[in-house]
Amino acid sequence: MDKIVEIGGYAAGYCGRLFAQSGHDVVRVDTGERDPAYVSREALKAFLDGGKQIIETSNAALIRRLVEEADVIILDADCADSIDNWNLDEWPSAVKIAITPFGRTGPHRNWQATSSTLLAMGGFTFLMGDADREPLTLPGHFVDFQSGAFAYSAAQACRHACEPNTIDISKLEVVMALSQFTTVMWHCANIVRSRHGNDFWSVVPTNMFECKDGWVYINIVPGFWDPFVAFLELPELVLDERFITNARRMHHREALHEITRNVLIGLTRSEIQLRAVECRIPLGSILTFDEVLDDEHLSRRRMWEERILENGKRVKLPRLPWVIHESSPSTDLV
């Protein structure tokens, strides 16, 4: 197992979390510098720092000693000059990762950013929200956590190859690398992708619908049209000329939404979900946090690790997003 030293913001914290949960020795050097989070410090500490050794210090000599013993250094800073101020390139560790908003080179390497400004610059924000209103940002730490995931993969790849390297990760480029078909749509179809609230737009119906006790989201790609008609219990729609192809469904989107709304508003989420399972269509209910935490499927798949925090509170923490079985999983789960 590797020795990892993590310094800086949430991307480093998430990268370190992946290492810690994968069984590596992780030391977090806490210099007290983190931007305000979307959640309390206590929650973030529980989520990111479990299984790590935390050392609160800004003492350069101590930090130097820690990094000398590390196989991997993860340094997440507000800009390129901050990385240089740490003298990262002179540290002796095998794998060194610098995570910054814009990368270590380029004219904007010292620009400042947060998650919301990077989502705006990376093309995500323009696509979220309603057409006639201000765009919506994505709350939370998507940018940091995805950057941390890329950092983890890069470091593990170098460790697999037994090769030293210094890795430069730009959070803006992470956002852009994870964009859907936005840029090719512009270059190849001359279309600037636009925002349409909950409507995915080019696949109809793909939208959020209100029901008796909440909301559900439906995503009917063309191959699911016939099962969807069965789901609505409106078999006559199969022969309805307005809806016979996705292109025609796009043209008659409002009429189809109206029909769907009228069916779903009289049903509960569980009734709708049951029908969706029977008809095999892709549908998901909008769940509260309590509902996610109580979800039977997740519990039976052992998604949660119970932990007692320093203040005595007991919480459920999600395990790693993946499960590794050394043998066939039939008896491992459920």
Next chain:
Amino acid sequence: MANGPLRDVRILDLTHVWAGPLATRILADLGAQVLKVEAPMSRGPRTYPGKPIAGFVGGHGGEEPYNKNAAFVKLQRNKKSIGLDLKSDQGRTVFLDLVEVADVVIENFSARAMSALDLDYTVLQKRNPRIIHVAMPGFGLSGPYKDWVAFGPTVEPMSGLTHVMGYSCAEPRSTAMALPDPIAAAHSVCAVLTALRNRDATGKGSLVEMSLHESAVSANGAWLVDHQLGAELTRLGNAHPSMVPHGIYRCVGEDQWVAIACRDDADWIAMCGCINTLDDELAVHERRKKRVEIDRQITRWTSVRDHNDVESLLQQKCVPVGHVRRTPDMVADKQVQARGFFVPLDQGTPMPGNPIKMDGISNQDWTPCPPLGNNNREVLSSWLDMSDEEIETLYEQQVVFDRPPN
């Protein structure tokens, strides 16, 4: 084929749509030898009835429209392609021969698909005990939902994200971008690397389950913990629970906006130096109380200015700001241009690059999306040592192919 630290890793890629192909693209960018194993109709029919969602690379489909679908092509750089009919006995045999000389098999079929092909982990492991099989079904391989149909947009609201995303409590919003897909993609790469490192240590292969649902839930972990600790989390629109101001503000021009965020008092004071109607003595708890009025004053200032001017002025003062870029602005961005992020592959189409920069990796040796079955002969010959005659027989039997059926 890209160079990089994974150059000794052979991956059989059975993935489709977005999450899986994005994962294997990232692995290929890190140098892995990714062989896309494709079914006869994996790229659609030989002739296209209309235009695909993001158009064709080069603007038109030409004689092989199935090889030109831009949304597909975008995800396939640095890979090789073999057209192989896994539903035929002979195709299955060839696939298992490939498994024997591969390191990773990755697929994002439904939970029952690999068993239906008699190619589940038990079968793969018998053929190659060191194989790593990454399964990416929507809800995992077990549990009450394992056979539910899942796509990114329908999994997203089940992860808890929609509980906090929207304009207000009464107005929930989806990203409408299938966000669980890129989350699962990035984490699948983490999972592959974790399993590879485990194998480096133990010599043993493994089955890796990477559920679209669980990766999205895990990404929302901090909120789920905060909720258990008693926090009242709700939809805040573009506001932030701690940063004030924090929002998306209108600029001059149609649908032009900037995102601005003040992380602390230093940002606030710097911002007040630009917008003289703001009171630089307001501490964050006071700003929180006056959030609406502050947003109004900022809008008054931004709405008569060009978004580029607002961006450069506030960045000069070290305040986090970014104008809300549309696609053409993204590609033209000076910073990503200077770093060569977009790479003109596939008839000059700029493709989003690799955010991992390190020695030994360069986009100079990248290869574009291979045509369907482009590497049939090369792979069967070099990986499996097949003769030209044997390969020709596979073509005649339509076990391997390089275009969709009529």
